[in-house]
Amino acid sequence: MADSLISIKGLSAGVDGETILHGINLNIKRGETHVLMGPNGAGKSTLGNVLMGNPVYELEEGSILFDGEDITHESADKRALRGMFLSFQNPLEVPGLTVDAFIRNALRVKNGKPVKFMQYNRELTETMKILGIDPSYADRDLNVGFSGGEKKKAEILQLLMLKPSFAILDETDSGLDVDAVKTVSLGIKEYQKREDGALLIITHNAKILESLKVDYTHILVKGKIVASGDASLVEKISKEGFEEYIA
Amino acid sequence: MxxxxxxxxxxxxxxxxxxxxxxxxxxxxxxxxxxxxxxxxxxxxxxxxxxxxxxxxxxxxxxxxxxxxxxxxxxxxxxxxxxxxxxxxxxxxxxxxxxxxxxxxxxxxxxxxxxxxxxxxxxxxxxxxxxxxxxxxxxxxxxxxxxxxxxxxxxxxxxxxxxxxxxxxxxxxxxxxxxxxxxxxxxxxxxxxxxxxxxxxxxxxxxxxxxxxxxxxxxxxxxxxxxxxxxxxxxxxxxxxxxxxxxxxxxxxxxxxxxxxxxxxxxxxxxxxxxxxxxxxxxxxxxxxxxxxxxxxxxxxxYPTSVLKGDNSHAEFTGVTFAGKGQNLDTGAKMIHIGKNTSSFIDTKSICKSGGVSTYRSSVYIAKSAEGSKASVNCGSLMLDSISRSDTIPAVDIRTDKADVGHEAKIGRISDEAVFYLMSRGISESEARALIVSGFANPVSKELPLEYAAEMNNLIKLEMEGG
Incomplete structure (x- = not known):
């Protein structure tokens, strides 16, 4: 699978000595959107975090290749600089660091030079508009006092501004009202349209996927991918739940 | 920022x-x-x-x-x-x-x-x-x-x-x-x-x-x-x-x-x-x-001291202290309310790392004459590792029952999860820590003229790098 953007081989990982993921294999190509579904506690978020390099998790076995290169033991910042991105299920609050300063710092690091002020400002304003984020949020401290929906929108804002080639969206739709889900979905669609990137969307429900192009669906149960299919698998799960897969 | x-x-x-x-x-x-x-x-x-x-x-x-x-x-x-x-x-x-x-x-x-x-x-x-x-x-x-x-x-x-x-x-x-x-x-x-x-x-x-x-x-x-x-x-x-x-x-x-x-x-x-x-x-x-x-x-x-002698006078103290290796910084503020309807506000942030000791020490005194006075103390500490030490010693002495005094203290550690969050955007671990610490100190730096705020952020970065 040399043409895979991300290639996960026999990945086992856990936390505090407890194994959560058991031998995950997954290949995602550029331009593809994969959906990862599964019941609570299946290890979905663990997979997202392990892929991004969260040091809380211990890698037990297996490897992760990005663009053909082994990144299994790389730190999160190096992975990000290669083009990886994780939209957090619970974005952290960082008092004193504004949304604007954060994105500018991240872009500066990514591009290896300071951002062009005018161009950046225009892009930030336009992107915030698409996501229905009030312009004043640029000067607010990152995620501090944001509602659940606002936090998730801020994640998608970062996705669109940082333009990663592979993004993991960890339950970006959880806890959002119908309108917020629509907006977030719109943002993801915008990413699909603009970038020839790959997406791994971790979700509980199909609502967020309605207007998105989905290529593959995987079902994760007890740390194993128990089924894979195309977009139709999402509908099946929506109707029937995971019962069939929980043996 | x-x-x-x-x-x-x-x-x-x-x-x-x-x-x-x-x-x-x-x-x-x-x-x-x-x-x-x-x-x-x-x-x-x-x-x-x-x-x-x-x-x-x-x-x-x-x-x-x-x-x-x-x-x-x-x-x-x-x-x-x-x-x-x-x-x-x-x-x-x-x-x-x-x-x-x-x-x-x-x-x-x-x-x-x-x-x-x-x-x-x-x-x-x-x-x-x-x-x-x-x-x-x-x-x-x-x-x-x-x-x-x-x-x-x-x-x-x-x-x-x-x-x-x-x-x-x-x-x-x-x-x-x-x-x-x-x-x-x-x-x-x-x-x-x-x-x-x-x-x-x-x-x-x-x-x-x-x-x-x-x-x-x-x-x-x-x-x-x-x-x-x-x-x-x-x-x-x-x-x-x-x-x-x-x-x-x-x-x-x-x-x-x-x-x-x-x-x-x-x-x-x-x-x-x-x-x-x-x-x-x-x-x-x-x-x-x-x-x-x-x-x-x-x-x-x-401990800069403000003596609020006249009625309706007001004092604010906003401070940040950074104690690194081999340092013992005992800092804070003193507010002395004498006049009526005086008000004071203390907002401090102390940071310690590499075994540094940072002590916040303050005293708010409200005299009997200072009716209708208000005082608020807000102190936060951030410890960057487990060998550093942070103490908070706030003293309040109120001699009138017609005063309104509030106090809030928070001591915390830098969150690994927040560091990972910033790193997931390409920011290096040391820079992520520096951004979090600068952010913590931001209530102070935002009050400074731009060049000084930049200097303060530079100092924080230098302290973060130093052993």
């Missing part, structure tokens, strides 16, 4: 040492005796009352005990501290005339550039004496006096100086106030006449370059009725392996309905004992605002 350009920062920005040659510098022998105090007084052409004042202070100094309630200052041996070091050239009002070696030091610190760009007046002290002083013409024309303390003692405002000098911080206050009274040298005198608003800040910069020396500058500021001033004080020193002492004294008089903002970035080297005393008194409706960034020093005792 300003964009932090970490790449362009230089670690060596403050620690450089410019050797002081015997040829160009005049230095008292170490130690403290009546003979030395008299010699200093003579050297400075003190008026008689000042000579007497120095001798009286020396006596008090000899009688008072070293404070035993804070960080240990055993390592400070006054017999090894030279009380007076000065360049053999005189103070000038043009940078061109400042001796080359001293000018180089200040240029490396960016002082002349800051003056050109954003200040109404600048004083620069090198060791014990001011080497440069200048005020913008339009500011001087409005009647604002900004001069070195020595000139002020004999100048047009001599009586005013005599009337206020060490009245707010008497030599009996504590041992190092007495020391200051005996050997003070340099510092600034500022008088802002009634109703005058100085729109851009005045600045004093203190550089203690000499090895094994003390710096005892005296700052006296009087902001007359309805006037408004922002004064900025910057301090730094290169690192030596022997103890240096800074025992400055700041006295601020805020008259009726006047406003004074006093901003400080102290960045002492790690061999410095910083035993500094700062105090302000506000008349009716007066406002004092302290902005304080305390970096460096081996040990610090620093």
């Amino acid at each position: 300003a964009d932090i350009d970490f790449e362009s920062m230089e670690r060596e920005a403050y620690d450089f040492v410019d050797e002081e040659s015997e040829e160009n510098f005049y230095r008292f022998k170490e130690g403290l005796t009546e003979e030395i105090v008299l010699k200093l007084s003579e050297e400075k052409h003190d008026p008689e009352w000042m000579r007497e004042f120095r001798l009286k202070s020396l006596k008090i100094y000899e009688e008072l005990e070293v404070p035993d309630w804070g960080p240990s200052i055993e390592g400070l041996d006054m017999d090894n501290i030279a009380s007076y070091v000065r360049s053999k050239s005189n103070m000038v009002d043009s940078w061109d005339d400042v001796p080359e070696d001293i000018k180089n030091t200040f240029e490396k610190l960016g002082i002349p550039q800051a003056e050109r760009e954003s200040l109404a007046g600048v004083g620069a002290q090198y060791d014990s004496e001011l080497v440069y002083h200048n005020v913008r013409e339009d500011v001087a024309k409005s009647g604002v006096v900004y001069t070195d303390m020595e000139s002020a003692l004999t100048g047009e405002y001599a009586d005013m100086v005599k009337e206020h000098f060490m009245k707010l911080v008497p030599p009996t206050d504590h041992k190092f106030a007495a020391l200051h009274g005996a050997v003070w040298s340099g510092g600034s005198f500022v008088y802002v006449p009634k109703g005058v608003h100085v729109d851009i800040p005045l600045q004093s910069y203190f550089r203690l370059n000499a090895k094994g020396a003390g710096q005892y500058e005296h700052t006296l500021i009087i902001v007359d009725e309805g006037a408004d001033l922002h004064f900025i004080e910057g301090c730094s020193a290169p690192k030596y392996n022997v103890a240096n002492l800074h025992a400055g004294c700041v006295e601020l008089y805020v008259r009726k309905n006047a406003k004074l903002r006093y901003s400080t970035i102290e960045n002492w080297s790690k061999n410095m004992y910083n035993l500094n005393t700062k105090r302000a008194i506000c008349e009716e409706g007066g406002i004092i605002e302290w902005i304080s960034g305390s970096f460096g020093s081996h040990e610090s005792y620093l």
